[in-house]
Amino acid sequence: MTAKKEQREIKKTEIELYTINKVRELRESRNVGQKRLSLELKLSESYVGQTEDPYNKAKYNLNHLNEIARFFNVPYSYFFPETHVEKDCVEEYLDIHPKLRANYEKMMKNYEEKARKKLEEQERKIKAKAKTKKKK
Known part of the structure; x- marks a missing residue:
């Protein structure tokens, strides 16, 4: 035993x-x-x-x-x-529960992807605005 x-x-x-x-x-x-x-x-x-x-x-x-x-x-x-x-108990908890770690990593990946797209959209808008100012 x-x-x-x-x-x-x-x-x-x-x-x-x-x-x-x-x-x-x-x-x-x-x-x-x-x-x-x-x-x-x-x-x-x-x-x-x-x-x-x-x-x-x-x-x-x-x-x-x-x-x-x-x-x-x-x-x-x-x-x-x-x-x-x-000890980092959250990290330890995620080590003990691999399914939760996988969910967390998926959530963070989605969050980072949304943040990247938002930043790209903001940059696109800034470029478009600068382009219209040059035309005037």
Whole structure:
């Protein structure tokens, strides 16, 4: 089983893992099981377990974190580092999700193409305007 997990890719970014680990530490220090926390969040019984598995793509959203903070009576900020993480988490997220990277790259290509066409049109208009001024 261990060898099989080593071959699998982690499905979470550094900041996601940080937050998930803070929830786990708090949950364990307060003797709250995964099932109980899942039910408190109105999620499936296995959701917290899936979230705590780095090879599973499940994770907490901001609403979940707010409810967890309320449940444990801790500040919302408890789940975040004091300063930003050094790693580019957006780039890391795109590495983990190649389909999203492909969509992003396609979107950027389209954006750049539109910008290029707009610039060409502006240049064409400037040349046309200059040409009509020369004729006068």
